[in-house]
Amino acid sequence: MPFEIKHIATNQILRNSNVSDHDFNSPSLIETTNRVALPFADAVLSHWHFDGIHMIHTNWHYKARSDMAFQSDLDIVQMHFNLRGKLLLNSDQHEQPLAFGHNQHNILYSNGNAGTITNEHLYASQFQIQFPRDSFLKLTENANDTLKRFSEKVISGKPVLISEQHLPIDLPMQQAIDAILNCKYQEGIKKMFLLSKAIEILVLQAEAFNCRPRKAVARTDHDKDCIQYAREYILQHIDNPPSLSELARVAGLNEYKLKRGFKEMFRTTVFGYLAEKRLELSRDHLSDPNKSVTEIANMLGYSSVQHFSAAFKKKFGYSPREERM
Structure with missing residues (x-):
């Protein structure tokens, strides 16, 4: 069998x-x-x-x-x-x-x-x-x-x-x-x-x-769990993300270990991860015709709809409004 x-x-x-x-x-x-x-x-x-x-x-x-x-x-x-x-x-x-x-x-x-x-x-x-x-x-x-x-x-x-x-x-x-x-x-x-x-x-x-690092920054299970928690915390607060120092405090790590450990584990920076997840979620929201582009920008914590549109176009090559066409 x-x-x-x-x-x-x-x-x-x-x-x-x-x-x-x-x-x-x-x-x-x-x-x-x-x-x-x-x-x-x-x-x-x-x-x-x-x-x-x-x-x-x-x-x-x-x-x-x-x-x-x-x-x-x-x-x-x-x-x-x-x-x-x-x-x-x-x-x-x-x-x-x-x-x-x-x-x-x-x-x-x-x-x-x-x-x-x-x-x-x-x-x-x-x-x-x-x-x-x-x-x-x-x-x-x-x-x-x-x-x-x-x-x-x-x-x-x-x-x-x-x-x-x-x-x-x-x-x-x-x-x-x-x-x-x-x-x-x-x-x-x-x-x-x-x-x-x-x-x-x-x-x-x-x-x-x-390409895995020879000497890891996040060496212990505790360090890895803290960095995983930091990632989940970012996703839960994507509309109002914490500063790096605030995130380090919440995760129970110093800033150096958080920055280096996050990059080591996820191959991107803390704020690079945040930017990518925001844009990824924005495409899901844009499929809902009941949400305006301005509402989506606010939901995802962008400082303005212009900032959201510029980031979206830089990533995907077209504007949020063109995504809906």
């Missing part, structure tokens, strides 16, 4: 798939979304198959801490993004458990696998992109040094991670994932779009692992 996952306490099978490595190579896009209500959790499970790629997005709301057992016969490379919650993976292929914290990613390879998955938080969300081994190796023939070393280990057939250290999901990765999850295209053009985003995300991951 290529893949099966079940809830250990109830022995209930959550997914039982007969998709083999070769079935990934569907010439057309196959996509499914299922909402499931179970005694121990509610979930939304989405899958996309096309051209040797399998994308998976899961959103879980557990009623209690839950343990799952999984078994797979697939020979795959998996790009894993833990978007929310804490995930603990005990695998036959790895001597030590793999613990993914909130907003972390890695790339893994295995040829068949079995073990248990524990979601330690009640809310959990993951996004994965899977390639059959041969497809991945062909795609990454002339990649950077880190990806070349990883591919050499994949060729040997041994289970491997691209790095023992998971990295934070930075803003460009999050934007690419969001673009996939919110894609409005249909059929063939959607398949082209998803393929382009899968390659873009692989490039972003490869560069993140290739």
Whole structure:
């Protein structure tokens, strides 16, 4: 059986798939979304198959801490993004458990696998992109040094991670994932779009692992949690963002560690992140015809509608009003 996952306490099978490595190579896009209500959790499970790629997005709301057992016969490379919650993976292929914290990613390879998955938080969300081994190796023939070393280990057939250290999901990765999850295209053009985003995300991951700092500023879990909190605080106060000193005080860090640690984890500055998220949210608001451009500028904390329009045009190449045309 290529893949099966079940809830250990109830022995209930959550997914039982007969998709083999070769079935990934569907010439057309196959996509499914299922909402499931179970005694121990509610979930939304989405899958996309096309051209040797399998994308998976899961959103879980557990009623209690839950343990799952999984078994797979697939020979795959998996790009894993833990978007929310804490995930603990005990695998036959790895001597030590793999613990993914909130907003972390890695790339893994295995040829068949079995073990248990524990979601330690009640809310959990993951996004994965899977390639059959041969497809991945062909795609990454002339990649950077880190990806070349990883591919050499994949060729040997041994289970491997691209790095023992998971990295934070930075803003460009999050934007690419969001673009996939919110894609409005249909059929063939959607398949082209998803393929382009899968390659873009692989490039972003490869560069993140290739360029990670030798000596991290945010070294401890406490430092990383504080910087994650700072990012969430920015999003919650996007209409009236704090100064850097205020944000450092709220997060419980000094300004130096906040500035350097934020750039290290998210590959952008605090205020670069704020500017990008404002513009990203503005496009969502502009799709609502009941909101004026002035109202949107005020909602997102711009000093004036002129400032908002100038920033929008610089980013996207056209004005907010042209976005609505």
